[in-house]
Amino acid sequence: MNLDFLRKCDAAKDATVQGLRREAGLPSEVKTYVEKPKTLAELRAGIAEGHVKASELAVRYYDRIAEVNPQLNIYLSLTKERALEQASRIDAAAAKGDALGPLAGAPVGIKDVLVVRGAPATAGSKILKGYQPPYDATAVSRLEAAGAVLLGKLNCDEFAMGSSNENSAYGPVRNPVDTERVPGGSSGGSAAAVAANLAVATLGSDTGGSIRQPASFCGVVGVLPTWGRVSRYGLIAFASSLDRVGPFAANVRDAATLLSVIAGHDPKDATSSPAPVPDYAAESERPVEGLRIGVPKEYFGQGLDPEVRAAIEKGIADLQAAGCTVKPVSLPHTKYAVPTYYLVATAEASANLARFDGVRYGYRSPASDTLSAMYRHSRDEGFGAEVKRRILLGTYALSAGYYDAYYLKAQQVRRLLAEEFLRAFAEVDAIVTPTAPMPAFKLGEKTGDPLAMYLADIYTVTASLAGICGVNVPCGATRAGLPVGMQVLAVHLNEGTAFRVARAVEAAQS
Amino acid sequence: MTAKVTIADVERVAELANLELEPEESRSMLHDLNAILDYVAQLNELDAAGVAPLAQVSELEGTGGAGTLRQDTVLPSLDRGAVMSQAPETDGAFFKVPKVIER
Numbered sequence: 257m258n259l260d261f262l263r264k265c266d267a268a269k270d271a272t273v274q275g276l277r278r279e280a281g282l283p284s285e286v287k288t289y290v291e292k293p294k295t296l297a298e299l300r301a302g303i304a305e306g307h308v309k310a311s312e313l314a315v316r317y318y319d320r321i322a323e324v325n326p327q328l329n330i331y332l333s334l335t336k337e338r339a340l341e342q343a344s345r346i347d348a349a350a351a352k353g354d355a356l357g358p359l360a361g362a363p364v365g366i367k368d369v370l371v372v373r374g375a376p377a378t379a380g381s382k383i384l385k386g387y388q389p390p391y392d393a394t395a396v397s398r399l400e401a402a403g404a405v406l407l408g409k410l411n412c413d414e415f416a417m418g419s420s421n422e423n424s425a426y427g428p429v430r431n432p433v434d435t436e437r438v439p440g441g442s443s444g445g446s447a448a449a450v451a452a453n454l455a456v457a458t459l460g461s462d463t464g465g466s467i468r469q470p471a472s473f474c475g476v477v478g479v480l481p482t483w484g485r486v487s488r489y490g491l492i493a494f495a496s497s498l499d500r501v502g503p504f505a506a507n508v509r510d511a512a513t514l515l516s517v518i519a520g521h522d523p524k525d526a527t528s529s530p531a532p533v534p535d536y537a538a539e540s541e542r543p544v545e546g547l548r549i550g551v552p553k554e555y556f557g558q559g560l561d562p563e564v565r566a567a568i569e570k571g572i573a574d575l576q577a578a579g580c581t582v583k584p585v586s587l588p589h590t591k592y593a594v595p596t597y598y599l600v601a602t603a604e605a606s607a608n609l610a611r612f613d614g615v616r617y618g619y620r621s622p623a624s625d626t627l628s629a630m631y632r633h634s635r636d637e638g639f640g641a642e643v644k645r646r647i648l649l650g651t652y653a654l655s656a657g658y659y660d661a662y663y664l665k666a667q668q669v670r671r672l673l674a675e676e677f678l679r680a681f682a683e684v685d686a687i688v689t690p691t692a693p694m695p696a697f698k699l700g701e702k703t704g705d706p707l708a709m710y711l712a713d714i715y716t717v718t719a720s721l722a723g724i725c726g727v728n729v730p731c732g733a734t735r736a737g738l739p740v741g742m743q744v745l746a747v748h749l750n751e752g753t754a755f756r757v758a759r760a761v762e763a764a765q766s
Numbered sequence: 767m768t769a770k771v772t773i774a775d776v777e778r779v780a781e782l783a784n785l786e787l788e789p790e791e792s793r794s795m796l797h798d799l800n801a802i803l804d805y806v807a808q809l810n811e812l813d814a815a816g817v818a819p820l821a822q823v824s825e826l827e828g829t830g831g832a833g834t835l836r837q838d839t840v841l842p843s844l845d846r847g848a849v850m851s852q853a854p855e856t857d858g859a860f861f862k863v864p865k866v867i868e869r
Contacts, residue, residue: 390848483823497822523836527824595806606783613784615861620854627866632786644785645798648776651783652799665809667819672812674826706798707805723823748829 289324289432290475291453296362296510299456300403303350303361310343310350310361314405317363321407321454328430330445330454332368333376334408339363342405357403358513364399365455367446368409369416370501371490372396379492380414380424380442383638384618393490394525395459395501395518402517407455410445414640415609416466416494418442419712422703423642430699431474433739437696440470440712443504447474450504457505457514461491463498464597465692465716471504471728472691472741477511477758478504482748483723484529486515487522495604498597498720508729508759512536515751531749539752544760545579547753550684554590555715561694567732567740568690574764575688575757585680585687589672590718594710596673597717599653599666606650612638645706674722681724681747686757688744689715691728695738715743725751729758730765771799 294302302308318336325331346361371377371389378384392400400406413423421429421444429444431437432452439448443460447470450458460467462480471478479502486501493499503514516537521530551572556565576582614620614634621633639647653662680687693714702709719726724747731742742761746754776796780787787795823829847858855862 387852390844390852482829484829526835527822529829589812592809592812595809598802599806599809610784614854615863616849617852618854624864627863628784630864631784635784636786639785641791641794644787644791645795647783647785648779648795649799649802651779652771652775655779655782662806664819665814667821668814668817669809669812671817671820672814674820674823678826678828707801710802723826723829748823748826 287327287435289328289435289452293450293453293456293506295507296359296456296513299362300356300358300360303346304356306350308361310346310405311340313361314339314343314363314407317407317454324452324454327435328432328448328452328454329427330411330429330448330452331365331408332378332411332426332445335372335375335406338374339405339407342400346403346405357401358517359399360403362404362456363407364404365407365410365446365449365458366396367412367443367458367460369412369461369492369494370396370459371492372406372409375409377409377492378426379416380412380426381638381640381643382425382619383612383634386619387617391490393501394487394522396490398518399459399514410443410449410458412445412460413442413466414643415492415605416442416461416463417605417642417646419465419469419709420697420699420702421445421470422699423640425640428699431696433475433737434696437698437738438473440473440692440696442466442470443478444470446504447471447476447478450474450476450506457503457510459518460502460504461494462500462502462720463494464601464720465713467500467502467504468691468716468726468728468741468743469712472743473696473739475730475733475739475741476504476506477508477730477762478502478728479511479515479751480719480726481515481519481751482529482725484527485519485725485749485751487525487528489522489524493608495601496608497604498601508540508727508755508762509537511727512540512755529749534752536751536755540755540759542756543579544575544756547580547686547757548684549575549580549582549757550585550680550687551582552585552587552590552680552687552689554587555689559693559711559714560690563734564690564693564695564740567734568688568742571731571742571761571764572688575760578760578764580757580760583684585684587676587680587718589669589676592669593673593718593721594714596666596669597713597721598649598710599662600670600721602646602650603653603663603666604650606647606654609643609647614638642706670721673718677718677722677724678747685753686744686746688742688757691715691741691743695734695740719743719745724748725754727754727758729761731761732765771796771803
């Protein structure tokens, strides 16, 4: 067993971050834990050829988790027994020379809003404390069927509500690039796990930016599949018309490989699309020459950090150099997306979260004489402040006398936003924007102001409302070494195009 | 869409949502809800009269739509014992709750 193969980290990248930090005069005690995982193809080849054993790889990852997790708070629970059983199966198959799945032996982590049979499912909330669901989410079982080794469950904002991972009842995740900063949210653990090489790839969920924004803050690839592309069976629901399950990986090709594994119709989710699933990894390698790239000026206005703008403009120039045609597109209703999103999402959340009532699973307040008191006490003690805020806002927006003014109006604007995207995609193959208006911010910087936190989603919520797909791809860094992410958007079911463009941006980075 | 939320509104909505808020929590929610509603009031600028509401993106052209509904036949579901084992209080067959009728 060649342990060097496993230990090798991207020391060069780490050194660059540290060097940039020193140049910028930032305190050197800020710790970084950035390490680049091996690619899926490298791991699979190593296992097939017998240089690497999946079981030793899993143990190696658990060792690194034991070493680094106390500083970063990424994993909430581990599924060691199941992981080691799966790894042994992979090793036995490799020894026999059997064909290996595309994810054979790949150590992966699962955001703790997706259920894994027998493993604690918290959704980052106290109200689900102790719940061990008796089934697997479809995306999870598909990963395992393709050979992946499930390491454990990843920290996130409570019920996926947040943009910094600071709303987790189990404490915030720290950004592996700079531990004084947030990893983004809500899938903060999923992004940070890949950035710190505590998993080769992970699953997250995205309702208003919860995959793309943390991917941007942590410098990894994160995918928003088209709504309906990936089954939501086993995803703890936040806002059902917006919720998507999607992958994180260290590079575009691996993220594309994961999406091909988890996408496709599922009889257990009637809203999952029957459209055939392409080989997205192959799609990602197709040349971009001749593709038409739209740049919406509405995503480059006031509030955009100048260093983020410069990095994205450089990425756009790289695409042009690769043979893309870059042209302006107009999305004039963009400024209405955040208010629309927060009305639609909270209204749906207020309905979805009614199921947490202390009856069937999770937490029940111990001292209540009546059923209604038990409901109220369990929910009051179980939910955190942001979840209550959103339930209240959603209930208000749906309540008699306010429905037309808020919820109905938001659904009308949602159509305007979606149709605006469809018109733009008649002219261009992909649209590129910054993923977030700023790089990762400091822990505690926005926790006192819910609105300021919501504005971290300003560039991601519109695609969520329209149901289109997108990819966050790392696109340069600030002078202080904080990652910048480009959001590549494509029309419904055109993930292949988004991957192609993202791959071209990635290729221009090195 | 410019109505200010009052503390009575917060309490009424909390009751609708089966949330019991401490007085201090209600005050802070009052502040936050008003700030958020002030912000979303910018939707007033838009005339969306006659625009059909969009509840699901599958209503749009070219989104791949949802699959057809499955046959209405009985399929195996989760094992009852496994499900009941997760309940806070159960007799093995049913969920047990405190008394429903208040006196």
